[in-house]
Amino acid sequence: MRWIWIDKFVEFESGRRAVAVKNVSLAEEHLHDHFPGFPVMPECLMIEGMAQTGGILVGQTSDFREKVVLAKINKAVFFDYVTPGDSLRIEARIETLAPEAVGTSGRITRGDQLIAEIDLMFSHIDHNLAGKKFPEENFVFTGSITTLLRDVVLDGPPDDRCGREPPQ
Protein backbone atom coordinates (compact mmCIF):
# COMPACT_ATOMS: atom_id res chain seq x y z
CA MET A 1 0.00 0.00 0.00
CA ARG A 2 1.53 3.23 -1.06
CA TRP A 3 -0.98 5.47 0.61
CA ILE A 4 -2.09 4.96 4.19
CA TRP A 5 -5.36 6.60 5.14
CA ILE A 6 -6.12 4.96 8.49
CA ASP A 7 -4.09 5.69 11.63
CA LYS A 8 -3.78 2.32 13.34
CA PHE A 9 -5.48 -0.94 14.11
CA VAL A 10 -6.86 -1.35 17.61
CA GLU A 11 -8.39 -4.80 17.28
CA PHE A 12 -7.52 -7.64 14.94
CA GLU A 13 -9.06 -11.12 14.92
CA SER A 14 -7.40 -12.98 12.11
CA GLY A 15 -9.85 -14.10 9.42
CA ARG A 16 -12.85 -12.62 11.25
CA ARG A 17 -12.83 -8.91 12.03
CA ALA A 18 -10.61 -5.89 12.51
CA VAL A 19 -11.07 -2.41 13.90
CA ALA A 20 -9.00 0.59 12.82
CA VAL A 21 -9.03 4.20 13.95
CA LYS A 22 -8.99 7.26 11.70
CA ASN A 23 -8.58 10.68 13.25
CA VAL A 24 -9.82 13.50 11.06
CA SER A 25 -7.71 16.67 11.09
CA LEU A 26 -8.18 20.12 9.64
CA ALA A 27 -4.56 19.81 8.51
CA GLU A 28 -5.83 17.53 5.73
CA GLU A 29 -5.70 19.88 2.78
CA HIS A 30 -8.74 18.63 0.91
CA LEU A 31 -10.91 19.74 3.85
CA HIS A 32 -10.08 23.35 3.00
CA ASP A 33 -11.88 22.95 -0.29
CA HIS A 34 -14.48 20.39 0.75
CA PHE A 35 -16.07 22.75 1.51
CA PRO A 36 -14.73 26.29 2.12
CA GLY A 37 -16.00 27.31 5.56
CA PHE A 38 -17.75 23.96 6.00
CA PRO A 39 -15.15 21.20 6.20
CA VAL A 40 -16.61 17.68 5.92
CA MET A 41 -14.81 14.43 5.22
CA PRO A 42 -15.64 13.24 1.68
CA GLU A 43 -17.67 10.05 1.81
CA CYS A 44 -15.44 8.38 -0.76
CA LEU A 45 -12.61 8.67 1.77
CA MET A 46 -14.72 6.83 4.33
CA ILE A 47 -14.98 4.06 1.75
CA GLU A 48 -11.19 4.22 1.34
CA GLY A 49 -10.77 3.83 5.11
CA MET A 50 -13.01 0.77 5.06
CA ALA A 51 -11.18 -0.61 2.01
CA GLN A 52 -7.84 -0.31 3.81
CA THR A 53 -9.18 -1.81 7.05
CA GLY A 54 -10.95 -4.66 5.25
CA GLY A 55 -8.16 -5.11 2.70
CA ILE A 56 -5.52 -5.66 5.38
CA LEU A 57 -7.88 -7.99 7.28
CA VAL A 58 -8.34 -9.98 4.07
CA GLY A 59 -4.64 -9.85 3.13
CA GLN A 60 -3.59 -11.19 6.51
CA THR A 61 -5.61 -14.38 5.98
CA SER A 62 -3.02 -15.36 3.36
CA ASP A 63 -0.08 -13.82 5.26
CA PHE A 64 -0.11 -11.07 2.63
CA ARG A 65 0.83 -13.45 -0.17
CA GLU A 66 -2.31 -12.72 -2.21
CA LYS A 67 -2.72 -9.42 -4.03
CA VAL A 68 -5.95 -8.05 -2.63
CA VAL A 69 -7.73 -5.29 -4.51
CA LEU A 70 -11.06 -3.56 -3.96
CA ALA A 71 -13.40 -4.99 -6.60
CA LYS A 72 -16.89 -3.83 -5.71
CA ILE A 73 -18.75 -1.55 -3.34
CA ASN A 74 -21.84 -3.56 -2.47
CA LYS A 75 -23.30 -1.00 -0.13
CA ALA A 76 -22.33 2.45 1.14
CA VAL A 77 -24.83 4.32 3.28
CA PHE A 78 -23.92 7.43 5.27
CA PHE A 79 -25.83 8.79 8.24
CA ASP A 80 -24.00 11.94 9.30
CA TYR A 81 -21.26 14.40 8.38
CA VAL A 82 -17.75 13.80 9.66
CA THR A 83 -15.81 16.93 10.57
CA PRO A 84 -12.26 17.81 11.75
CA GLY A 85 -11.58 16.59 15.27
CA ASP A 86 -13.72 13.49 14.87
CA SER A 87 -12.25 10.13 15.69
CA LEU A 88 -13.69 7.35 13.57
CA ARG A 89 -13.78 3.68 14.46
CA ILE A 90 -13.78 1.57 11.33
CA GLU A 91 -14.85 -2.04 11.80
CA ALA A 92 -14.69 -4.63 9.01
CA ARG A 93 -15.91 -8.22 9.16
CA ILE A 94 -15.29 -11.04 6.74
CA GLU A 95 -18.61 -12.47 5.55
CA THR A 96 -17.54 -14.79 2.75
CA LEU A 97 -14.12 -16.11 1.89
CA ALA A 98 -13.28 -17.89 -1.36
CA PRO A 99 -10.03 -18.43 -3.27
CA GLU A 100 -10.97 -15.75 -5.82
CA ALA A 101 -12.67 -13.13 -3.70
CA VAL A 102 -13.77 -12.08 -0.23
CA GLY A 103 -16.89 -10.24 0.91
CA THR A 104 -16.81 -7.95 3.94
CA SER A 105 -19.38 -5.96 5.86
CA GLY A 106 -18.46 -2.86 7.81
CA ARG A 107 -19.55 -0.08 10.09
CA ILE A 108 -18.02 3.27 10.83
CA THR A 109 -18.87 4.83 14.17
CA ARG A 110 -18.04 8.02 16.08
CA GLY A 111 -18.49 7.25 19.75
CA ASP A 112 -21.87 5.55 19.96
CA GLN A 113 -23.13 7.07 16.75
CA LEU A 114 -23.37 5.10 13.52
CA ILE A 115 -21.80 7.09 10.69
CA ALA A 116 -21.74 4.65 7.80
CA GLU A 117 -22.43 1.08 6.71
CA ILE A 118 -20.10 -0.10 3.97
CA ASP A 119 -20.01 -3.59 2.45
CA LEU A 120 -17.21 -4.42 0.04
CA MET A 121 -15.85 -7.17 -2.16
CA PHE A 122 -12.15 -7.76 -2.61
CA SER A 123 -10.62 -9.77 -5.41
CA HIS A 124 -7.51 -11.92 -5.22
CA ILE A 125 -6.32 -10.73 -8.59
CA ASP A 126 -4.00 -13.65 -9.30
CA HIS A 127 -7.14 -15.81 -9.39
CA ASN A 128 -9.07 -13.56 -11.78
CA LEU A 129 -11.52 -15.21 -14.13
CA ALA A 130 -9.91 -13.77 -17.24
CA GLY A 131 -6.63 -15.56 -16.41
CA LYS A 132 -4.66 -12.27 -16.60
CA LYS A 133 -1.12 -12.33 -15.23
CA PHE A 134 0.23 -9.73 -12.80
CA PRO A 135 3.80 -9.03 -11.61
CA GLU A 136 5.08 -11.57 -9.14
CA GLU A 137 5.97 -9.18 -6.34
CA ASN A 138 3.12 -8.16 -4.10
CA PHE A 139 2.67 -4.50 -4.98
CA VAL A 140 -0.42 -4.21 -2.79
CA PHE A 141 1.10 -4.84 0.61
CA THR A 142 4.36 -3.13 1.43
CA GLY A 143 6.25 -2.60 4.68
CA SER A 144 4.17 0.35 5.81
CA ILE A 145 1.34 -1.84 7.06
CA THR A 146 3.58 -3.02 9.91
CA THR A 147 3.26 0.47 11.37
CA LEU A 148 -0.51 0.27 11.24
CA LEU A 149 -0.49 -3.02 13.10
CA ARG A 150 1.90 -1.78 15.81
CA ASP A 151 -0.65 -2.06 18.61
CA VAL A 152 -2.12 -5.43 17.74
CA VAL A 153 -0.40 -8.76 18.15
CA LEU A 154 -1.57 -11.48 15.86
CA ASP A 155 -1.73 -15.16 16.70
CA GLY A 156 0.55 -17.61 14.96
CA PRO A 157 4.28 -18.17 14.69
CA PRO A 158 6.46 -15.01 14.44
CA ASP A 159 7.18 -15.56 10.76
CA ASP A 160 3.50 -15.46 9.94
CA ARG A 161 2.75 -12.42 12.02
CA CYS A 162 2.33 -9.16 10.25
CA GLY A 163 2.40 -6.96 13.35
CA ARG A 164 5.51 -5.98 15.23
CA GLU A 165 7.39 -8.48 17.32
CA PRO A 166 5.96 -8.69 20.85
CA PRO A 167 8.08 -6.98 23.54
CA GLN A 168 10.80 -9.26 24.88
Added chain:
Amino acid sequence: MTMSRDEVFQKVQGVLVDALGVDDDEVTPEATLMGDLGAESIDFLDIVFRLEKAFGMKVPRDELFPAEGILNNPELISNGKLTDKGLSELRQRVPHMDLTEFEKDPNINKIVDLFTVNAIVNYVAGKVNAT
Protein backbone atom coordinates in the same frame (compact mmCIF):
# COMPACT_ATOMS: atom_id res chain seq x y z
CA MET B 1 -36.79 -28.97 1.66
CA THR B 2 -38.68 -28.53 -1.59
CA MET B 3 -39.41 -25.17 -3.16
CA SER B 4 -41.68 -24.30 -6.04
CA ARG B 5 -40.11 -22.73 -9.09
CA ASP B 6 -41.89 -19.51 -8.28
CA GLU B 7 -40.44 -19.40 -4.77
CA VAL B 8 -36.96 -19.98 -6.16
CA PHE B 9 -37.49 -17.24 -8.74
CA GLN B 10 -38.59 -14.73 -6.08
CA LYS B 11 -35.48 -15.39 -4.03
CA VAL B 12 -33.14 -15.30 -7.03
CA GLN B 13 -34.75 -12.05 -8.07
CA GLY B 14 -33.96 -10.59 -4.63
CA VAL B 15 -30.36 -11.76 -4.90
CA LEU B 16 -29.93 -10.12 -8.31
CA VAL B 17 -31.59 -6.88 -7.23
CA ASP B 18 -29.11 -6.64 -4.34
CA ALA B 19 -26.04 -7.80 -6.25
CA LEU B 20 -26.54 -5.75 -9.41
CA GLY B 21 -28.45 -2.73 -8.15
CA VAL B 22 -31.31 -3.28 -10.62
CA ASP B 23 -35.08 -2.99 -10.14
CA ASP B 24 -37.11 -6.14 -9.63
CA ASP B 25 -39.10 -5.62 -12.81
CA GLU B 26 -35.86 -5.75 -14.80
CA VAL B 27 -35.14 -9.22 -13.45
CA THR B 28 -37.31 -11.20 -15.85
CA PRO B 29 -36.69 -14.92 -16.48
CA GLU B 30 -35.28 -14.21 -19.94
CA ALA B 31 -32.99 -11.32 -18.91
CA THR B 32 -29.29 -11.95 -19.55
CA LEU B 33 -26.99 -11.12 -16.66
CA MET B 34 -24.38 -9.23 -18.64
CA GLY B 35 -26.35 -7.79 -21.55
CA ASP B 36 -29.60 -6.85 -19.81
CA LEU B 37 -28.61 -6.50 -16.16
CA GLY B 38 -25.09 -5.10 -16.61
CA ALA B 39 -23.20 -7.73 -14.59
CA GLU B 40 -19.39 -7.67 -14.67
CA SER B 41 -17.04 -10.51 -13.81
CA ILE B 42 -16.80 -9.72 -10.08
CA ASP B 43 -20.60 -9.69 -9.94
CA PHE B 44 -20.69 -13.37 -10.82
CA LEU B 45 -18.78 -14.16 -7.63
CA ASP B 46 -20.99 -11.80 -5.68
CA ILE B 47 -24.07 -13.60 -7.05
CA VAL B 48 -22.59 -16.97 -6.08
CA PHE B 49 -21.86 -15.73 -2.53
CA ARG B 50 -25.38 -14.37 -2.17
CA LEU B 51 -27.03 -17.51 -3.55
CA GLU B 52 -25.08 -19.62 -1.07
CA LYS B 53 -26.34 -17.45 1.75
CA ALA B 54 -29.94 -17.14 0.53
CA PHE B 55 -30.42 -20.86 -0.11
CA GLY B 56 -28.00 -22.22 2.49
CA MET B 57 -26.08 -24.35 0.00
CA LYS B 58 -22.65 -24.62 -1.57
CA VAL B 59 -22.33 -23.44 -5.16
CA PRO B 60 -19.09 -24.72 -6.73
CA ARG B 61 -17.59 -21.95 -8.90
CA ASP B 62 -17.35 -24.03 -12.04
CA GLU B 63 -20.88 -25.42 -11.86
CA LEU B 64 -23.17 -22.43 -12.19
CA PHE B 65 -21.04 -20.36 -14.61
CA PRO B 66 -18.54 -22.79 -16.10
CA ALA B 67 -17.70 -20.86 -19.28
CA GLU B 68 -14.05 -20.11 -18.56
CA GLY B 69 -13.18 -23.81 -18.23
CA ILE B 70 -14.40 -24.26 -21.78
CA LEU B 71 -13.18 -20.99 -23.27
CA ASN B 72 -9.66 -21.60 -21.95
CA ASN B 73 -9.43 -24.94 -23.68
CA PRO B 74 -8.20 -24.40 -27.27
CA GLU B 75 -9.22 -27.92 -28.23
CA LEU B 76 -12.89 -27.01 -27.92
CA ILE B 77 -12.77 -23.88 -30.09
CA SER B 78 -12.17 -23.35 -33.77
CA ASN B 79 -12.47 -20.03 -35.67
CA GLY B 80 -14.12 -18.34 -32.71
CA LYS B 81 -16.80 -21.01 -32.47
CA LEU B 82 -17.28 -24.00 -30.23
CA THR B 83 -16.52 -27.25 -32.02
CA ASP B 84 -18.93 -30.20 -31.82
CA LYS B 85 -16.79 -31.52 -29.00
CA GLY B 86 -16.98 -28.13 -27.30
CA LEU B 87 -20.74 -28.09 -27.65
CA SER B 88 -21.19 -31.52 -26.20
CA GLU B 89 -18.85 -30.60 -23.31
CA LEU B 90 -20.94 -27.49 -22.71
CA ARG B 91 -24.19 -29.47 -22.84
CA GLN B 92 -22.87 -31.78 -20.17
CA ARG B 93 -21.72 -29.01 -17.90
CA VAL B 94 -24.74 -26.73 -18.09
CA PRO B 95 -27.93 -28.76 -18.02
CA HIS B 96 -29.49 -25.65 -16.42
CA MET B 97 -28.96 -23.50 -19.51
CA ASP B 98 -31.08 -23.43 -22.65
CA LEU B 99 -28.72 -23.99 -25.59
CA THR B 100 -31.33 -24.07 -28.39
CA GLU B 101 -30.43 -20.66 -29.87
CA PHE B 102 -26.72 -20.89 -29.13
CA GLU B 103 -26.35 -24.20 -30.96
CA LYS B 104 -27.44 -22.56 -34.23
CA ASP B 105 -24.36 -20.28 -34.08
CA PRO B 106 -21.98 -21.33 -31.30
CA ASN B 107 -19.91 -18.14 -31.50
CA ILE B 108 -17.94 -17.93 -28.25
CA ASN B 109 -18.76 -14.25 -27.88
CA LYS B 110 -22.40 -15.23 -27.51
CA ILE B 111 -21.75 -17.65 -24.68
CA VAL B 112 -22.45 -14.91 -22.14
CA ASP B 113 -26.03 -14.70 -23.43
CA LEU B 114 -26.57 -18.15 -21.91
CA PHE B 115 -26.20 -16.65 -18.45
CA THR B 116 -29.82 -15.75 -17.88
CA VAL B 117 -32.00 -15.39 -14.81
CA ASN B 118 -33.73 -18.58 -15.88
CA ALA B 119 -30.43 -20.46 -15.90
CA ILE B 120 -29.85 -19.51 -12.26
CA VAL B 121 -33.42 -20.47 -11.32
CA ASN B 122 -33.04 -23.84 -13.08
CA TYR B 123 -29.74 -24.47 -11.33
CA VAL B 124 -30.98 -23.54 -7.86
CA ALA B 125 -34.32 -25.36 -8.25
CA GLY B 126 -32.42 -28.50 -9.31
CA LYS B 127 -30.16 -28.25 -6.29
CA VAL B 128 -32.66 -27.45 -3.55
CA ASN B 129 -35.15 -30.03 -4.73
CA ALA B 130 -32.52 -32.72 -5.11
CA THR B 131 -31.56 -32.67 -1.43
